[in-house]
Amino acid sequence: MSEVKIGKAPEGSEGPGYFLTSLDKIVGMARENSLWPLPFATSCCGIEFMATMASHYDLARFGSERLSFSPRQADVLMVMGTIAKKMGPVLKHVYEQMAEPRWVMAVGACASSGGIFDTYSVLQGIDKVIPVDVYVPGCPPRPEQIIDGILRIQHLATEPLKRRSSEEYRRQLAEHGII
Ligand code: SF4
Numbered sequence: 001m002s003e004v005k006i007g008k009a010p011e012g013s014e015g016p017g018y019f020l021t022s023l024d025k026i027v028g029m030a031r032e033n034s035l036w037p038l039p040f041a042t043s044c045c046g047i048e049f050m051a052t053m054a055s056h057y058d059l060a061r062f063g064s065e066r067l068s069f070s071p072r073q074a075d076v077l078m079v080m081g082t083i084a085k086k087m088g089p090v091l092k093h094v095y096e097q098m099a100e101p102r103w104v105m106a107v108g109a110c111a112s113s114g115g116i117f118d119t120y121s122v123l124q125g126i127d128k129v130i131p132v133d134v135y136v137p138g139c140p141p142r143p144e145q146i147i148d149g150i151l152r153i154q155h156l157a158t159e160p161l162k163r164r165s166s167e168e169y170r171r172q173l174a175e176h177g178i179i
Contacts (some may be wrong), residue, residue: 026096028041028158031101033063035157038074040094042081045108052143062124062150071075076153079126080107088129095130099157101164104132107146108173109139111157131172132134 035059039049042127053059053067071094083091095104106126111114112135116126126132133156156163163169173179 020065025158032154032157035062035064035076035153036064036066036068037076037078037150038062038068038071038094038098040077040079040091041121042083043110045080045110048140048143049078049107049146050108052146057143057147058149059147062147062154064150069124070096075102075157076128076150077102077104078107079104079111081114082110083123083126084121085123086121088123091126092129092176092178101157103134103156104130105134105136105149105153106132107136107149108141109137112137115139130176130178131169
């Protein structure tokens with residue numbers, strides 16, 4: 001016998017009646033549940049990302065299974081791995097090619113702060129070249145942590161205009177010389 005039980009629908013979500021909402025909330029909800037990540041994976045943290053995409057953790061449950069390898073069709077830049085200083089301008093170029101609204105996730109210690117590679121050649125955190133919205137700690141972070149990062153980006157995605165027009169975001173773009 002099947003052990004699957006059908007749960008009760010939340011109150012107010014079925015039966016006769018109607019909902020009132022606003023267009024920006026509907027758009028925010030759609031955007032939140034269909035984020036298209038661009039995986040910028042350079043080393044071991046990328047392997048954890050592969051596990052996050054695979055069947056056990058299955059990022060598709062959060063609407064983010066459609067990866068984009070074109071910055072023009074992505075809204076979340078996920079940076080995973082060690083970023084050499086020489087790659088900084090490349091990363092910034094990728095970010096600049098993304099349309100607004102866009103978000104950035106630094107996955108793991110290397111992307112967040114250079115990690116254990118406190119050397120002349122490694123960028124000590126991607127926030128030296130682009131604004132970062134969510135930092136995921138760990139070396140490497142577990143898939144659960146990467147999923148937690150996606151959930152935090154989803155939370156931000158419900159109100160993209162609020163963030164985009166904020167003084168802080170504009171200050172960060174100006175600081176990095178991004179128009
Ligand atoms: S944070 Fe750790 S696991 Fe991730 S890329 Fe750096 S060294 Fe590798």
